[in-house]
Amino acid sequence: MELIIATKEEINKLVSEEIIELINKNNHCILGLATGSTPIGVYDLLVKAYNDKRVSFKDVTSFNLDEYVGLEETHNQSYRYFMNSHLFDHVDINIDNTHIPSNKDDSNNYKIYDEKIKNAGGIDIQLLGIGSNGHIAFNEPGTPFNTKTHIVSLKESTINDNARFFSSKDEVPKEAISMGLESIMNAKRVVLIAYGKNKQEAIYKMMALEPSEDLPASILQNHPNVTIYCDEEASELLVNNLK
Ligand code: PGA
Secondary structure (H helix, E strand, C coil): CEEEECCHHHHHHHHHHHHHHHHHHCCCCEEEECCCCCCHHHHHHHHHHHHCCCCCCCCCEEEECEEECCCCCCCCCCHHHHHHHHCHHHCCCCHHHEECCECCCCCCEHHHHHHHHHHHCCCCEEEECCCCCCCECCECCCCCCCCCCEEEECCHHHHHHHHHHCCCHHHCCCEEEECCHHHHHCCCCEEEEECCHHHHHHHHHHHHCCCCCCCHHHHHHHCCCEEEEECHHHHHHHHHHHC
16 A cells, blocks of 8 residues: 655645646546545545546546435535536536435346446546544445445444534434445545545554454555545554654
8 A cells, every 4th residue: 555645735736736637537437436525625626627627527437435324415524415516517517427325226226236247347546535443435344345335323423523524423324334344445546635634543554463353444555556634633643653
């Protein structure tokens, strides 16, 4: 795993430029996208690059990592709403080519999500955040490494982390649909971004300890093409332990 420690601004720039370069090389590329507070700066720069006519998303396909169960797409905390408002509504992507896993009986049915990704050609670059408990997507500690897209019961720590986006903790859905760890490992390249002290323990365990299902992100040690981007705070514990 490659580790890059930089400021938030530098990381947003590096990651967005990598995505722009990928699209400009292969208009039909497949993006694996993430929600949460972490990737917002990257999406802002992608929208800016589109407005500056440096990139077009016309032929791009995307697959998102996860979605809450039980929130309407129009709910302002649904991940469909998040993706539309932070990226899709502001660029020329064909909305029919943007996929979010769903347990509704429609074309995004989660049971065939992995098959759809495979049939599309596989994810060229998967963007990831990380939870304070080491989850990636909604793969909580204890998730078997060989899981595909599935329904997940959210852990208390994740509900607490995400309560800040809802008016009360009780409003946070208790279940989500998530790409599995095996689904994520099938991406050709993985870029994980972590900001802030809240992530430093997860980053340390992910990179310094043996891969374990107790820390889902540690599976990435087994992936051949991963870059971890951290700000100083998120990398502090890891760096101190390497000294
Ligand atoms: P965050 O969430 O980007 O809001 O910190 C990351 C995650 O839980 O995967």
